[in-house]
Amino acid sequence: MRSRSFDVLLILPAAIFTLAFLILPLARLTVEAGTGPSGFAGFFAILTEARYRNSLLVTLALSIVTTLATLALATIAAQTLAHRKFPGRGLLLSLMTFPLAFPGVVVGFMIILFGGRLGLVNSLSMAAFGTRAIFAYSLFGLFLGYVYFSVPRVLLTLLAAAEKLDPSLVEAARSLGAGPLAIQRDVVLPALFPAMYTGGALCFATAMGAFGTAFTLATSIDVVPMLIYTEFTLATNAGMAASISIALGAITWAALALARSRAMRDTKGG
Amino acid sequence: MNARAEAFTRCGSAITTNALTKTFHGHTVLQPTHLEIASGEILVLLGPSGCGKTTLLRLIAGLEQPDGPNMIRFDGEDVSALPIEKRNVGMVFQSYALFPNMTVAENVGYGLKVKGIRRKQRESETKRLLALVGLEDYADRRITTVSGGQRQRTALARALAIKPRVLLLDEPLAALDAVLRERLRVEIGLLLREFGITAVYVTHDQAEAMAIGDRIAVMQRGRIEQIGAPKAIYHRPANDFVADFVGTMNRLEGRVSDGILAVDAEHTQARLRVGGGDRSAVVCFRPEVARLTAGPGAIRARVIATTFFGATQRLVAEVAPGRQLQLDLASSLHFAPGQIVAFDADPQAIIEFEKDA
Amino acid sequence: MGLRWTTLAGFAITALIALFLVVPVLLSVYAGLSVNYARGISAGFTLDWVRQVWSLYSDTVWRSLIVALMTLALTLLIGVPGAYALVRRGGRFARIVEELVTLPVAIPGLALALALILAYGGFGAFRQSTLFVVVGHVLFTLPFMMRAVIAILETIDWRTLDEGAASLGSPAWLRFFDVILPNVRPGIVAGALTVVTLSIGEFNLTWMLHTPMTKTLPVGLADAYASMRLEVASAYTLVFLIMVIPLLIGLQLAADLTEKRTKS
Known part of the structure; x- marks a missing residue:
């Protein structure tokens, strides 16, 4: 029994903090969402009102495309870097994971330097063809920003999984006559699936909730986080901001929970 | 089938x-x-x-x-x-x-x-x-x-x-x-x-x-x-x-004269019939070709330890301090540490390498 | 030996990704040091922009450091014992608690910030203090500290360590300090570096939680990106890079060390 009281003592600080600064505020957020002009029906405003629904659809589409592109790029890079020694590999990996520490705003700025008015692509395009190429503030720029943000994270997750893949599995498939595509389909991708669920869900959730990058780039695009921000600060509609926040939080949490359960089932079953 | x-x-x-x-x-x-x-x-x-x-x-x-x-x-x-x-x-x-x-x-x-x-x-x-x-x-x-x-x-x-x-x-x-x-x-x-x-x-x-x-x-x-x-x-x-x-091998080094290998050893004699003329040689034999003998032209060695294998037992014995041999003999025999055994090996099963390395 | 086309394509795509990630960073460093970015290298280099950034924004740098250290202190106090408690208890209850504590990773920072403001916006002194920002950062970074410690606890045989010390007559709290803490140190170090790195770069929560008196570095960056010329914005980014690079190198070293330890 003494051990039990010791356990309680250990968990006490975490319990108090979580209660005071997570559970209580989230409860307050839920109550606030219900105090809007339409009451708890406000929860569904994100689906019923055209402006919010469009914003949600754009954000969902952008996040899904970002996730697919990031997974494709990271899967290729992870397989290229795993089980292979070449000079400069460590440096290359460090460079590719360095942007991990960048907040969304800095990522937005990187995209401005890449695709803005004074950006790299525009300068090259002006010099070569004399045509303007500015896309930093478009949906495509936002997409690039989200990919920039997610590739290092997902790459690390997939690289760890690819390093664990027994190289003789690929050799065995080759000895049975399998070509590169069959090897991907039957051997490599099935082994990477758990990591792809985890990494993909993380990428999707981050893209759905990304505020910093959108804040820097999405001056004319209403992605959901920007919607919450404008509802709260400019329209001072705290109730609506709260209900959209809850909807957004529910989506990202569900995506992560789903991916985790699938990844766990795959690791257990296979 | x-x-x-x-x-x-x-x-x-x-x-x-x-x-x-x-x-x-x-x-x-x-x-x-x-x-x-x-x-x-x-x-x-x-x-x-x-x-x-x-x-x-x-x-x-x-x-x-x-x-x-x-x-x-x-x-x-x-x-x-x-x-x-x-x-x-x-x-x-x-x-x-x-x-x-x-x-x-x-x-x-x-x-x-x-x-x-x-x-x-x-x-x-x-x-x-x-x-x-x-x-x-x-x-x-x-x-x-x-x-x-x-x-x-x-x-x-x-x-x-x-x-x-x-x-x-x-x-x-x-x-x-x-x-x-x-x-x-x-x-x-x-x-x-x-x-x-x-x-x-x-x-x-x-x-x-x-x-x-x-x-x-x-x-x-x-x-x-x-x-x-x-x-x-x-x-x-x-x-x-x-x-x-590919297995355990015993190694003896010495001088062969008249087909008999003489090994420097402390136990009175260490002689092995190997055939052939005079030369310096390294001869090898597997533990299982060793056989007890009472006659002359045998190697004498002091028993250090025995390990029971079932049908056979393996003796670790030394002809001189630090120079050990392994012999597989019938497990029905009894050996005590410190005892001197006299044995030779089937000349057909003895391998000889040139003495160089 | 002829490389297969898939390998070559893999290398090409990997190289392009690396360029896409690195080139803007290099451009930013270059822009922050160039006299005039639009005019190119011929205009020459200068540290004037960095100086200007320092005179305008040095307070955000210091505040970010203070916030990061306070966040670290709190995540250590709350997270390390909490992680040990969860591993000790195990079972369904521990899983539910862990799920709850790690919820802030799954929920967008904006939503968390909104919840905090709605709940504590009325407490003027607290709302306007740096502590309010710190609370947000602890909320967001705590899961990372706890996961790092739990990961290490799951690789060491903590129960045998604890029982061994108990058999020698050591009470529970002393065992925690004498036996458990020294053995989870690699996890604490990795967790601490992650917490500080995340805190210094945190924007989503901070933008909502900050007041004009409690601006942090990323908040200042957002300001500069919106209102300053490209060279100043780049010089400010350079200051940020200089702050996080040592942390990233530290994280890498810590990871290498743990890998070596688990291998040997």
């Missing part, structure tokens, strides 16, 4: 390697190697880790590129430039490399599926192979749910399913525990002979090599030290290294 053998009558290719060499980053891991492996023969590559046996296997498989062209031939056809997926070799890996996302049957049938063989034919072929290795009841089990021995047999069936020109096995029993290893050693040997397929089998375990190989190639530092039938390798090793690697 007949029907089974019929399906795999001498389907293997003969393998020839011609000055096969492999260099990694300026480091020669395989010295120029000439090999002739007959169709249907089982050749075991035996040696310590890093001796080049796995490199040689991977070169034959097509997983590594040899240093030059025209170095590997299957039935006279140069396959040096063919990658493994075009070489049609069956490979059994140390880790088995079974696909964890597939069932036992799906693993076995995978090579046929990749070749585009129709489902019906694939299934009957898979069924036949599973029956051959005694796994018909496990067809739909996931790989992760079957035992080590069953995985081993699945890997073998999968490699054979594509009707390979040669079968290559890379330490296929190393991942199993000792009891299972000993049982499967016999089983695999029988299966391979039944299939009649050309097989190259890599191991570092000499008992496994003896049980399985038609011939054994003992390797060290990237070269083949000796190649021959298991009995020849055991009884007539070409050098010290081979002698030591």
Whole structure:
């Protein structure tokens, strides 16, 4: 029994903090969402009102495309870097994971330097063809920003999984006559699936909730986080901001929970 | 039995390697190697880790590129430039490399599926192979749910399913525990002979090599030290290294005069009849050829310890301090530490190396 | 040995990704040091922009450091004992608690910030203090500290360590300090570096939680990106890079060390 009281003592600080600064505020957020002009029906405003629904659809589409592109790029890079020694590999990996520490705003700025008015692509395009190429503030720029943000994270997750893949599995498939595509389909991708669920869900959730990058780039695009921000600060509609926040939080949490359960089932079953 | 053998009558290719060499980053891991492996023969590559046996296997498989062209031939056809997926070799890996996302049957049938063989034919072929290795009841089990021995047999069936020109096995029993290893050693040997397929089998375990190989190639530092039938390798090793690697070997050094080896020893006499004229020599004999003798011309040694093996016991005895011999004698005899034993060895079973190294 | 086309394609794509990630960073460093970015290298280099950034924004740099250290202190106090408690208890209850504590990773920072403001916006002094920002950062970083410690606890045999010390008569709290803490140190170090790195770069929560008196570095960056010329914005980014690079190198070293330890 003494051990039990010791356990309680250990968990006490975490319990108090979580209660005071997570559970209580989230409860307050839920109550606030219900105090809007339409009451708890406000929860569904994100689906019923055209402006919010469009914003949600754009954000969902952008996040899904970002996730697919990031997974494709990271899967290729992870397989290229795993089980292979070449000079400069460590440096290359460090460079590719360095942007991990960048907040969304800095990522937005990187995209401005890449695709803005004074950006790299525009300068090259002006010099070569004399045509303007500015896309930093478009949906495509936002997409690039989200990919920039997610590739290092997902790459690390997939690289760890690819390093664990027994190289003789690929050799065995080759000895049975399998070509590169069959090897991907039957051997490599099935082994990477758990990591792809985890990494993909993380990428999707981050893209759905990304505020910093959108804040820097999405001056004319209403992605959901920007919607919450404008509802709260400019329209001072705290109730609506709260209900959209809850909807957004529910989506990202569900995506992560789903991916985790699938990844766990795959690791257990296979 | 007949029907089974019929399906795999001498389907293997003969393998020839011609000055096969492999260099990694300026480091020669395989010295120029000439090999002739007959169709249907089982050749075991035996040696310590890093001796080049796995490199040689991977070169034959097509997983590594040899240093030059025209170095590997299957039935006279140069396959040096063919990658493994075009070489049609069956490979059994140390880790088995079974696909964890597939069932036992799906693993076995995978090579046929990749070749585009129709489902019906694939299934009957898979069924036949599973029956051959005694796994018909496990067809739909996931790989992760079957035992080590069953995985081993699945890997073998999968490699054979594509009707390979040669079968290559890379330490296929190393991942199993000792009891299972000993049982499967016999089983695999029988299966391979039944299939009649050309097989190259890599191991570092000499008992496994003896049980399985038609011939054994003992390797060290990237070269083949000796190649021959298991009995020849055991009884007539070409050098010290081979002698030591394939079993315990006793070594005595001294002067031979009138066919008798005289060894400097403290126990009155240490003489061994070896035949021939006068010379300096190193003579070797295996523990089991030692026999007790009362007559003259015997070696006397002091017993240090005995280990009971069942039918026999092994004596560790020394002819002089620090110079130990091992002798296998009937376990019905009794020896006490400190006792002096007198023995000699069958002159037919004594091996002599030139005294140089 | 001929490389297969898939390998070549893999290398090409990997190289392009690396360029896409690295080139903007290099451009930013270059822009922050160039006299005039639009005019190119011929205009020359200068540290004037960095100086200007320092005179305008040095307070955000210091505040970010203070916030990061306070966040670290709190995550250590709350997270390390909490992680040990969860591993000790195990079972369904521990899983639910862990799920709850790690919820802030799954919920967008904006939503968390909104919840905090709605709940504590009325407490003027607290709302306007740096502590309010710190609370947000602890909320967001705590899961990372706890996961790092739990990961290490799951690889060491903590129960045997604890029972061994208990058999020698050591009481529970002393065992925690003498036996458990020294053995989870690699996890604590990795967790601490992650917490500080995340805190210094945190924007989503901070933008909502900050007041004009409690601006942090990323908040200042957002300001500069919106209102300053490119060279100043780049010089400010350079200051940020200089702050996080040592942390990232530290994280790498810590990861290498743990890998070596678990291998040997």
